Amino acid sequence: MYHAMVRRRVIAAFAGLSxxxxxxxxxxxxPDAQHYFVGTHALSGTRRTPDAMRAGYERxxxxxxxxxxxxxxxxxxxxxxxxxxxxxxxxxxxxxxGVVTSAEGVNLxxxxxxxxTPVRIYPDTAALEATLQRIxxxxxxxxxxxxxxx
Numbered sequence: 001m002y003h004a005m006v007r008r009r010v011i012a013a014f015a016g017l018s019x020x021x022x023x024x025x026x027x028x029x030x031p032d033a034q035h036y037f038v039g040t041h042a043l044s045g046t047r048r049t050p051d052a053m054r055a056g057y058e059r060x061x062x063x064x065x066x067x068x069x070x071x072x073x074x075x076x077x078x079x080x081x082x083x084x085x086x087x088x089x090x091x092x093x094x095x096x097x098g099v100v101t102s103a104e105g106v107n108l109x110x111x112x113x114x115x116x117t118p119v120r121i122y123p124d125t126a127a128l129e130a131t132l133q134r135i136x137x138x139x140x141x142x143x144x145x146x147x148x149x150x
Contacts, residue, residue, distance in 0.1 A: 017067070065093060073087075
């Protein structure tokens with residue numbers, strides 16, 4: 001029962017982000033949460049403050065217009081004191097240039113007593129970096145900005 005509830009919350013967070021609602025993700029975070037996005041590109045970085053996490057999601061929505069997540073699988077283990085989640089997903093976006101791209105990835109999430117503590121995001125970095133390079137060449141310089149960290 002508990003694992004099913006966690007699965008529903010994770011899927012709802014991805015659906016909310018797909019609808020452009022950053023708070024669908026940020027409202028799930030513990031006050032001391034850490035947000036790690038692998039890579040060395042404009043969306044990567046380790047963020048430790050709510051403002052930095054929000055800024056990261058705002059940049060994601062700006063650069064990858066119309067981003068939409070399809071969650072293939074959510075694996076949940078552990079109890080409410082330390083729940084481990086693997087969310088396997090595919091995202092589709094239009095970039096800032098209208099070109100539709102799609103890529104896969106996984107989020108590794110830890111939940112303690114109902115709040116997300118760390119979240120680690122592992123996208124297909126080759127596909128993501130190619131998209132960021134392309135939209136930069138087509139007039140979006142923010143796509144090559146340094147990672148947002150805090």
